[in-house]
Amino acid sequence: MSHTLGVRQAQKQKTRQALLDAALRLLEEQSLSSLGLREVTRAVGVAPTAFYRHFRSTADLGVALVEEALGSLHPMIRTTVSTADDSGERIVRAVELIARHVEAYPAHVRFIARERHGGVQPVREAIREQLVRFAREVKDELAKDPQAQGWSDDDLLMLAHLYVDQMLITASLFLEALDAPREERERVTQVATRQLRLISVGRRHWLD
Amino acid sequence: MSHTLGVRQAQKQKTRQALLDAALRLLEEQSLSSLGLREVTRAVGVAPTAFYRHFRSTADLGVALVEEALGSLHPMIRTTVSTADDSGERIVRAVELIARHVEAYPAHVRFIARERHGGVQPVREAIREQLVRFAREVKDELAKDPQAQGWSDDDLLMLAHLYVDQMLITASLFLEALDAPREERERVTQVATRQLRLISVGRRHWLD
DNA sequence: CCATGCAGTTAACAACTGTTCTCTGGAATT
DNA sequence: AATTCCAGAGAACAGTTGTTAACTGCATGG
Numbered sequence: 510m511s512h513t514l515g516v517r518q519a520q521k522q523k524t525r526q527a528l529l530d531a532a533l534r535l536l537e538e539q540s541l542s543s544l545g546l547r548e549v550t551r552a553v554g555v556a557p558t559a560f561y562r563h564f565r566s567t568a569d570l571g572v573a574l575v576e577e578a579l580g581s582l583h584p585m586i587r588t589t590v591s592t593a594d595d596s597g598e599r600i601v602r603a604v605e606l607i608a609r610h611v612e613a614y615p616a617h618v619r620f621i622a623r624e625r626h627g628g629v630q631p632v633r634e635a636i637r638e639q640l641v642r643f644a645r646e647v648k649d650e651l652a653k654d655p656q657a658q659g660w661s662d663d664d665l666l667m668l669a670h671l672y673v674d675q676m677l678i679t680a681s682l683f684l685e686a687l688d689a690p691r692e693e694r695e696r697v698t699q700v701a702t703r704q705l706r707l708i709s710v711g712r713r714h715w716l717d
Numbered sequence: 718m719s720h721t722l723g724v725r726q727a728q729k730q731k732t733r734q735a736l737l738d739a740a741l742r743l744l745e746e747q748s749l750s751s752l753g754l755r756e757v758t759r760a761v762g763v764a765p766t767a768f769y770r771h772f773r774s775t776a777d778l779g780v781a782l783v784e785e786a787l788g789s790l791h792p793m794i795r796t797t798v799s800t801a802d803d804s805g806e807r808i809v810r811a812v813e814l815i816a817r818h819v820e821a822y823p824a825h826v827r828f829i830a831r832e833r834h835g836g837v838q839p840v841r842e843a844i845r846e847q848l849v850r851f852a853r854e855v856k857d858e859l860a861k862d863p864q865a866q867g868w869s870d871d872d873l874l875m876l877a878h879l880y881v882d883q884m885l886i887t888a889s890l891f892l893e894a895l896d897a898p899r900e901e902r903e904r905v906t907q908v909a910t911r912q913l914r915l916i917s918v919g920r921r922h923w924l925d
Numbered sequence: 926c927c928a929t930g931c932a933g934t935t936a937a938c939a940a941c942t943g944t945t946c947t948c949t950g951g952a953a954t955t
Numbered sequence: 956a957a958t959t960c961c962a963g964a965g966a967a968c969a970g971t972t973g974t975t976a977a978c979t980g981c982a983t984g985g
Contacts, residue, residue, distance in 0.1 A: 517952050521962065540836035543751030545942060557943080559963045566943090622834040626827075626889060628748035667908045668915065678882050681834060700875045707876065711919025725982050729932065753972060765973080767933050774973095 525563045527553045529577060532570055533616045541571045542628035571624065571632040578617035579639040585610075586643055590650040590672075600705045604698055607676060611683040622681045640677075644669040659716050671708060675701075733771045735761045737785060740778055741824045749779045750836035779832065779840040786825035787847040793818075794851055798858040798880075808913045812906055815884060819891040830889045848885075852877040867924050879916060883909075 514522075531552035535544060544567050550557045564570040589606055592599050611618050624632045625640075648669035651657055657665060679701040686694045722730075739760035743752060752775050758765045772778040797814055800807050819826050832840045833848075856877035859865055865873060887909040894902045 515953070517960095517962080520952095524962080536836075538836065539750045540748040542747045543836065546944095547942065556964050558945090558965085561944085562962055619834075623836065625834075626830040627835070628744075628746065628751065628831065663907075664911065667911050670908065671912050671915065674882075674886050699871075700878065703872065703875050704879050707879065707919040707923060708916065709919070710922050710925075711915040711917070714918050714922045715915060717918075723983070725930095725932080728982090732932080754974095755972065764934050766935085766975090769974085770932055 521562070524553065524555060524559065527555075528560065528563055528570065529574060532567075533574060533620060536574075536620055536623070537616055540627050541567060541624055541632060568629050568631050571629055572635045574617075574620055575624075575632060575635040575639065578614070578621050579636070579643075583642070583646060587646055587650060590647050591653065597702075597706060597709075600702055600709065603676075604679065604701050604705065607679050607701075608683050608694075608698065611680050611687070615684060615687055618680050618684050622677065622684065625677075640673055644673045647672055656713065664715070668708075668712060672705075675705060675708065679704075729770070732761065732763060732767065735763075736768065736771055736778065737782060740775075741782060741828060744782075744828055744831070745824055748835050749775060749832055749840060776837045776839050779837055780843045782825075782828055783832075783840060783843040783847065786822070786829050787844070787851075791850070791854060795854055795858060798855050799861065805910075805914060805917075808910055808917065811884075812887065812909050812913065815887050815909075816891050816902075816906065819888050819895070823892060823895055826888050826892050830885065830892065833885075848881055852881045855880055864921065872923070876916075876920060880913075883913060883916065887912075 528549055532544060532549050535548060535552060546560045546567055547557045549567070549570070550560050564573065585606070589603050592602060621636060625636045627633060644666065648662075648665045651665050651669060652660075660668075679697075682697045682701065683694070686697050736757055740752060740757050743756060743760060754768045754775055755765045757775070757778070758768050772781065793814070797811050800810060829844060833844045835841060852874065856870075856873045859873050859877060860868075868876075887905075890905045890909065891902070894905050
C-alpha cells in the first residue's frame with residue numbers, strides 16, 4: 510500500500526519542508542505579509558527561483574503553514590475535551606496541555622496567533638476554517654456530556670467557540686511568558702485555570 | 718489656557734494626521750511590518766523625507782496609531798461596565814455599543830486586532846499596555862458592584878481580563894461581518910450576547 | 926524688519942524585491 | 956541504453972525600499 514516515494518520526490522519534499530521551517534523561523538520577528546520569497550530561499554541556501562517549484566507565493570506557503578500548525582491538532586483537542594472526569598481536574602489538565610504544546614511548538618502558536626487577524630486574506634481564511642472545525646468538534650464532545658441535556662445546538666456551539674477562543678488566548682499568554690521566570694508562567698496558569706473554571710460554572714447554571 | 722497653536726505647528730499636525738490616516742487606510746490590506754514609509758508618504762502626496770519630521774520609523778507611527786485607536790476609549794469602557802441596571806439589558810447594551818464602535822471605526826479595530834499579536838514589538842507592547850489599563854479600569858468598576866462582595870482582587874482582575882478579551886473577540890467578529898447580510902450580523906450579536914451572559918452566570922455563582 | 930528655525934523638497938545611493946527566461950544534471954520511464 | 960521529465964541554478968529585468976545630504980521658502984521670535 511504505502512509506496513516509499515522515489516529519491517526524486519523525497520528530495521523535493523525535503524527542500525519543501527526546509528522552506529517551511531525557514532519561513533516559520535523568520536516569522537518569529539515579522540508577519541507573513543512582509544515575508545519575502547528571496548528571504549526564505551536565502552535562509553535555506555537555495556536559488557530564489559526554486560521557491561516556485563513548491564509554492565505560488567508566500568501567501569500560499571502561509572496556507573501550508575496553517576495546515577502544518579493546526580492540521581495535526583484535532584485528535585488532541587477531541588481527547589482533551591472528552592476526558593471523562595468532571596471535576597476541576599479536567600480543566601487543570603487542559604491548561605497544562607496547552608502549556609506543553611506552546612513549549613513544544615512556540616513558533617507554530619505564534620504564527621497562528623499572528624496571522625489569525627493578519628494581512629493575508631487566504632491565510633486568515635484557512636485559520637478561520639480550522640478554528641470552526643475545532644469548535645464543531647468541541648461541540649460534538651460537549652454534546653455527549655450528560656451536562657448538555659436541555660441545551661440547544663446553537664448554545665452548545667456558542668460555548669464551544671468560547672472554549673476555542675479561550676484556548677487561543679491562553680496559548681498566546683503562555684507564549685508571551687515563555688522566557689519569563691517560572692512564577693510568571695504559574696500566574697498565567699492560575700488565571701487561565703480560573704477563567705475556564707468560571708466558564709464551567711456558568712455552563713453548570715446556564716439552564717436556570 | 719488652551720493656546721491656539723500657530724500656523725506653523727497647525728500645518729505640521731495636519732500632515733502628521735494625514736500620514737496617520739493614510740497609514741491606517743493602507744493597513745486594511747496588510748500588516749504594519751510590511752508597511753513602507755514611502756508608501757505612506759506617496760499616499761499623502763508628500764516627499765518621503767518629510768516622514769522623518771514626524772516619526773522615526775513606521776513602528777513609531779504604529780505606536781501613535783495605538784494611542785489614536787485606544788487612547789480615547791477609556792471613558793466609554795468605564796461607563797459601559799458601570800451602567801447600573803443589573804439585568805441582561807446591560808449586556809445587550811454593551812454588545813450594541815461594540816457593534817456601533819466597529820461600524821464607526823472599522824480601520825482602528827482592524828489595526829488593533831491585527832497588530833496585537835503582530836510582528837512589531839513596540840506596537841504589541843503599546844497595545845498590551847492599553848489592554849492592561851482597560852482591564853484594571855473594568856476591575857475597578859466591577860469592584861463597586863455589590864455582586865463583587867467576597868471576591869478577591871485577583872479574581873476580579875481575572876474576570877476583568879476575560880471581559881476585555883471577550884470584547885476584542887466580539888469586535889473582531891463584527892468586523893468580519895461588516896459587509897455581510899444583516900442576518901449574519903444579528904447572528905454575531907446573538908452569539909456574543911449569550912457568551913457574555915454565560916460569563917455573567919458564572920460570575921453570579923462563582924462563590925459556591 | 927530682520928535673523929533664525931524648521932516643515933517639506935530634491936536628488937542620489939546601494940540594497941533589495943518578485944518574476945521572466947534559459948539552462949543543466951540526474952532521476953524516472955520506457 | 957536511450958529518452959523524457961523536472962527540481963533547482965543562473966542571469967538579468969524593472970521597480971521598489973530606507974536613508975543621507977544639501978536645499979528652499981516661509982512662519983516665528985527678537
